[in-house]
Amino acid sequence: MYRETTIIKDSSEGVGEASPSLSGGAGDLIINVGPQHPATHGVLHLVLTLNGETIKKVEPHLGFIHRSIEKMCESLSYRQFIYVTSRMDYLSSHINNHACALCVEKGLQVEIPPRAQVIRVLMDELTRIASHELWWGAMAMDLGAFTPFFHAFRERESINDIMEETCGARLTMNYMVPGGVMQDLHPNFQKKVKDFIQLYKRKIHEYDELVTGNIIFQNRMKNVGYLSPEDAISYGCTGPTARGSGVSSDIRKLYPYEVYDKVEFEEVLETGGDSFARYIVRIREMQQSIRIIEQLIDNIPEGDFQSKTKAVLKLPKGEFYSRVETARGELGVYIVSEGGTTPYRIKFRSPGFSNLSVLDHIARGSKLGDLVAMMGTLDLVIPDIDR
Amino acid sequence: MLNEELKINITEQFPNATFEDSGEWLNINIESKDWLSLAQQLRNDSSLYFNYLFCLTCVDWKSHLTMVYHLSSTKYRHNIVIKSKLDRNKPEIETVSHIWRTAEFHEREVYEMFGVNFLNHPDLRLLILPDGWEGKNPMRKDFEDPINMIKL
Amino acid sequence: MSDKTNISKDSSLIPPSGGGEAFPGKIHEAPGGGIILSKLDDLINWARSNSLWPLTFATSCCGIEYMSVAGAKYDFSRFGFEVARATPRQADVIIIAGTIVNKMAPVLKRLYDQMADPKYVIAMGACAISGGPFFYNTYSVVKGADHVIPVDVYVAGCPPRPEALIHALIKLQEKIKSGLTREQIKQGN
Numbered sequence: 001m002y003r004e005t006t007i008i009k010d011s012s013e014g015v016g017e018a019s020p021s022l023s024g025g026a027g028d029l030i031i032n033v034g035p036q037h038p039a040t041h042g043v044l045h046l047v048l049t050l051n052g053e054t055i056k057k058v059e060p061h062l063g064f065i066h067r068s069i070e071k072m073c074e075s076l077s078y079r080q081f082i083y084v085t086s087r088m089d090y091l092s093s094h095i096n097n098h099a100c101a102l103c104v105e106k107g108l109q110v111e112i113p114p115r116a117q118v119i120r121v122l123m124d125e126l127t128r129i130a131s132h133e134l135w136w137g138a139m140a141m142d143l144g145a146f147t148p149f150f151h152a153f154r155e156r157e158s159i160n161d162i163m164e165e166t167c168g169a170r171l172t173m174n175y176m177v178p179g180g181v182m183q184d185l186h187p188n189f190q191k192k193v194k195d196f197i198q199l200y201k202r203k204i205h206e207y208d209e210l211v212t213g214n215i216i217f218q219n220r221m222k223n224v225g226y227l228s229p230e231d232a233i234s235y236g237c238t239g240p241t242a243r244g245s246g247v248s249s250d251i252r253k254l255y256p257y258e259v260y261d262k263v264e265f266e267e268v269l270e271t272g273g274d275s276f277a278r279y280i281v282r283i284r285e286m287q288q289s290i291r292i293i294e295q296l297i298d299n300i301p302e303g304d305f306q307s308k309t310k311a312v313l314k315l316p317k318g319e320f321y322s323r324v325e326t327a328r329g330e331l332g333v334y335i336v337s338e339g340g341t342t343p344y345r346i347k348f349r350s351p352g353f354s355n356l357s358v359l360d361h362i363a364r365g366s367k368l369g370d371l372v373a374m375m376g377t378l379d380l381v382i383p384d385i386d387r
Numbered sequence: 388m389l390n391e392e393l394k395i396n397i398t399e400q401f402p403n404a405t406f407e408d409s410g411e412w413l414n415i416n417i418e419s420k421d422w423l424s425l426a427q428q429l430r431n432d433s434s435l436y437f438n439y440l441f442c443l444t445c446v447d448w449k450s451h452l453t454m455v456y457h458l459s460s461t462k463y464r465h466n467i468v469i470k471s472k473l474d475r476n477k478p479e480i481e482t483v484s485h486i487w488r489t490a491e492f493h494e495r496e497v498y499e500m501f502g503v504n505f506l507n508h509p510d511l512r513l514l515i516l517p518d519g520w521e522g523k524n525p526m527r528k529d530f531e532d533p534i535n536m537i538k539l
Numbered sequence: 540m541s542d543k544t545n546i547s548k549d550s551s552l553i554p555p556s557g558g559g560e561a562f563p564g565k566i567h568e569a570p571g572g573g574i575i576l577s578k579l580d581d582l583i584n585w586a587r588s589n590s591l592w593p594l595t596f597a598t599s600c601c602g603i604e605y606m607s608v609a610g611a612k613y614d615f616s617r618f619g620f621e622v623a624r625a626t627p628r629q630a631d632v633i634i635i636a637g638t639i640v641n642k643m644a645p646v647l648k649r650l651y652d653q654m655a656d657p658k659y660v661i662a663m664g665a666c667a668i669s670g671g672p673f674f675y676n677t678y679s680v681v682k683g684a685d686h687v688i689p690v691d692v693y694v695a696g697c698p699p700r701p702e703a704l705i706h707a708l709i710k711l712q713e714k715i716k717s718g719l720t721r722e723q724i725k726q727g728n
Contacts, residue, residue, distance in 0.1 A: 035646050038595045038625045042602075043643060063515035064643045065598050068677040071526055075537070075676045084672065090600035106411075134603070153610030160607075171603055171698050233439050233461055236489030247461065254464065319410060321442075321457070332457075336446055347444040357492045383599045386515055516679075517642040525678050535678050 027051060033371075035064045041138060041375070042382030044356075053367050058360045066386040073346045078104050078178065078313040081346070086172040088348065089384035091131040092326040094123045097176040102257060103322035103333040104178040107315035115303040116180035117258040118296055122193070123163075123175065125289040129200075130159045131327035132286050139279075139376035140211055143220060148211055151203075158199065162192050178313060180306030193297050200290060207283065221276040225362040225374035228273060235361065236354035239329025240285065241378055244278030246271040251325040263295050278377040314341055328352055328379055352384040393467065396435070401425060412457075414468045419454075422471055423481040429458060429467075430486050436460045437467065440483070443493035445501045447528050452478050452501060473503060482508040500526040563716075580718055587631075587657065588715035589619040591708075594630035596650065598637030601664035604698040605636045613701035618708055627653040632711070634704075635690075638666035638673060639681045651688045659715070661707055662690045665697040672697065689721060 033046040043064035049057040069088060073081040082100045086093040098120055105112065112120075137152025160170040165186040167173035175182050211217055232242040242249045250267040252260045268284040270277035315337040323332045329351025336345040355378050363371055390413045394406050401421050407414040417425055429437040442457035452473040459466045473480060482505040484491040494505045495514040502524040505511055513520065524530060563585050564577030597605050608615050609623065624630045627650045639647060651658070662684050665671030670682035684690060691714060694707040714724070 035643065036594075036596055036650060043598050063513075063517060064640065064646070065638060066515045066640055066642065066679050067638055067673045068525065068679045069673075071530075071678065072673065072676045087600050087672070090603060134606075138606075150611045153607060153612070157607070157610070157612045170607075170700070171600060231488070234488045236440060236487070238441075249461075321411065330441065332442055334442060334444065334455075334457075345446045347442065349442045353492060354489050357489060361488075530678075532678050536676055 028056065038142075041380055044380065044382050044385075046371075048368070048371075050368065053369075055363050055366055055368060055371065058363045058371070060356055060359065062356075062382075062386050064386070065383045067383070069387045070346055070348065073343060075342060077341050078315065078343065081343070082176070082178075083172075083174045085348070086174055087383065088387060089326060089328065089331070089350070089352070089381050090171060091134060091381055092127050092328070093172050094120075094127040094175060095324055095326040096331065097174060098124060099322055099324040099326075099331050099333045101176040101178050102324065103320050103335050104313065104315065106320045106322055107318070107335065107337060108178065108309065108313065110179055110307055110309060112180055112258075113304040113307055114259075114301045116305050116307075118300050119181050119185060119305065120176060121258050121260065121263075122293060122296055122300075123167075123181075125292050126159050126162065126193075128289050128327050129286050130156050132282050133159075135282065135327075135376075135379050136207065136211070140217075142372050142376050143217065145211065145217075148207075151206065151210070155200065155203065158196050162189065162196065165189065165192070177306065179309040180304065182306070184305045185300075190297060190300070193293065197290060197294060197297070204287065204290075212279075212283065218276065220370075220373050221279060221377070222274060224275045224366065224370045225377065226273050227358060227362050231358070231361060235358040237329070237358055238351050238354065239325070239327070239379075240278055240281040241329065241355050241358070243268060244270050244281045244377075245273040249330065251323050251330050255323060257322075257324065259296070263292050265289075265292050275373050275377040282379075312341055314339065315343075326351060328381065328384065329355060348387055350384045350387060352380050352382070356380055356385055393435075396432075397425070400428065410468075412466045412468050414470060416470050416472070419471045419473055419480045422469075423483070425469070426483045426486055436462050438462075438487075440487040440489055443490055443497065445497045445503060445526075447501065447526065449528055451475050452503065454480055454497075454503070456483075478503040479506060480504075481506050484508060500524060502527070581716075584716045584718050588712040591620055591631045591659070591711070591715075592622050592624050592629065593620055594627055594633045594650070594654070595623045595625050596633055596635060596647075598635075598639070598643065599666070601636035601666070601698045604701055604704065605634060605663065608701045608704050613705060615705060615708060618705070618712070620708065627651075628655065630654060631657070632659040632661060634661045634663055635667040635684045636663045638671065639684050639687060640679050641681060642679070644681050644687045647684070647687050659692075659711060660684075660688055660690045661692045661694065661711060663694045663704060663707070664699060665695065668693050668695065691721065 029050045031048045031050060033048060035043045035045045045061040045064065047059045047061065048055055069084055073084060082097050085096040085100050089096055133152040133155050137149040140148035163173060164170050166189055167175040227245050229245045229247050232245045232247050238249050246269055248267060248269060253267050265288045268281050268288060270281050317337060317339045319334070319336050321332060321334045323330055331351055332349030334347040334349065335343050338344040359374065359378065363374055390408060393413060397404055397415065401417055403418055405416045429435050437458040437460050439459045439461050440456065441459055444455050446453045446455060452475055454471045454473060456469040457466065458469065471480060480503065482490065482494055484494060491509065492514065494508055495511060497503050498505060498511055499513045499516050499520070563581035564575040567574045567576050607613060633651065633654065662668050666673065667684040670680050673680045674682060681687065692707045692711050694703055696703050
């Protein structure tokens with residue numbers, strides 16, 4: 001390893017030369033996993049303190065994609081701020097919009113028509129599958145396998161086609177509005193989704209054959225990054241990160257919203273606590289999402305897709321909190337309103353923020369090559385963390 | 388656990404606490420010097436068992452700041468909201484990062500955005516903002532930035 | 540190798556619009572075969588434009604559309620962008636996919652400086668062109684990547700469709716084949 005490429009970035013001192021006595025003990029090496037890196041899934045800067053190849057400390061530096069969304073939303077109206085949240089966790093953009101629409105509806109106290117509820121759940125589950133697909137492809141690519149990336153994007157393109165016909169966009173769809181959805185489903189929607197389900201059921205076994213059963217993959221993932229259930233709760237982890245350690249935290253089961261209490265699906269829990277358990281949780285979640293879509297696609301009720309709301313929305317004075325389950329965990333939207341047309345304060349409780357704080361805890365004592373496997377299974381999307 | 392039992396339980400130790408029951412969850416307003424002991428009681432009491440802190444934030448009302456904590460219990464599935472008023476000129480409150488480890492990152496974010504000093508925090512420095520933004524506190528309502536901010 | 544299949548008989552300095560896969564050169568018939576005559580500048584520009592290697596620089600949502608273009612449905616390796624290098628020292632073009640914020644701007648400048656000449660820049664998406672949806676009331680967004688580094692091609696969209704990005708890549712290839720510098724193009728050549 002070249003000495004000249006290891007540059008220390010200490011937050012109070014600026015850039016300097018590597019030296020073993022700067023911090024940590026003698027013989028410690030400090031390395032940047034820099035903001036521009038193919039394996040960090042975004043712009044995350046990690047400062048690692050290594051002793052040989054063993055990690056002693058991981059320190060994340062955030063803020064390289066901090067777009068000051070919370071401050072910006074204080075000057076946008078209640079119908080406008082929803083488009084910004086699509087771009088926060090862009091892989092589950094429908095679910096983000098859903099959370100904001102639920103919060104505003106709680107304040108306005110409007111009823112959502114049943115057709116809109118079913119459409120929202122269908123879109124959410126399709127988004128969840130697409131997000132897990134991309135996670136799977138990107139994680140396999142980080143570990144060195146390039147083929148699963150193309151398989152994952154093939155499925156993602158089918159879902160994007162379905163979304164594009166109805167919502168108009170492939171990635172950042174502003175389809176959920178306070179009161180329902182923006183426009184009705186395209187006539188081809190049902191047929192295309194049914195074709196997709198048939199295609200998916202044929203292809204899902206490929207994932208197990210390609211990656212899950214691979215002995216090299218299993219050796220890289222088993223017993224790597226163990227997270228105990230008490231630590232998962234204390235660090236505030238939610239989503240598949242916590243469910244891989246046996247903590248039951250699915251918002252769709254605990255505080256159901258829309259029609260989630262009327263469909264049958266299981267909450268996938270694994271007790272291993274290591275990276276392989278988190279991986280299995282996500283793969284099984286994709287299968288549960290297909291199950292939900294199958295139950296709903298033939299039973300979309302007729303009716304309105306949007307309930308009547310005023311053009312300019314004003315929430316009453318008070319505070320409102322709504323929570324949904326995104327592909328990464330629990331997203332909370334907290335609106336403090338003073339009775340005007342713009343929110344007084346919005347706080348987005350993002351799942352990635354708490355999931356990232358556990359990285360230091362689980363990475364201590366492992367080798368440098370295991371860090372990539374751990375970051376892959378935590379499924380971080382950095383704009384979600386920095387907001 | 389019902390809201391009334393919680394109210395009785397808490398008023399015994401903290402007579403200054405006030406309650407609001409109008410929203411979705413019970414809101415408790417306490418003074419900032421009582422926060423650490425209340426937090427320890429909520430966490431350690433076996434019938435309350437609030438072990439999951441899911442949101443920690445601060446709201447800037449123009450005359451004072453208010454810290455808001457949302458707590459939940461994974462065993463009993465009840466939720467509670469705790470609020471505490473802080474003086475705007477010298478906002479200080481005890482840290483709870485040794486009770487709920489998630490508070491470490493959240494408190495760092497509140498420190499850089501609002502300027503609240505968390506006493507006994509293990510590592511209080513900037514998290515998201517670039518270097519050189521100490522003391523600027525962009526989320527406060529009196530943040531001045533004539534280039535970027537448009538006053539409506 | 541047959542010299543009639545993919546070599547145009549009449550080429551000019553600027554290749555025809557629409558991609559111009561033609562090999563630049565004229566064929567001079569001679570007994571025993573043909574001789575291709577060409578200018579060295581044209582040959583070098585043709586070779587450079589058909590094998591641009593991008594740097595993996597995706598900050599936010601446009602990065603996912605960039606990855607879709609790398610996927611199998613909209614494939615950009617058929618245009619020569621086969622290998623996406625992670626290190627700027629081996630890359631030719633940097634596709635800025637995503638918002639640039641104040642904290643990231645020095646990093647972007649340093650990456651651009653580390654790239655070897657000739658280097659090109661594509662600004663993908665509304666955020667990289669002008670700050671995009673984060674233009675008003677944000678204290679931390681750089682309103683356009685061209686405040687930091689000079690940009691060759693702008694692609695509009697939020698995020699732009701994969702076909703739009705491919706159109707931009709082809710435009711960049713045409714620009715390279717024309718052999719003019721940025722200043723000459725600005726003066727309206």
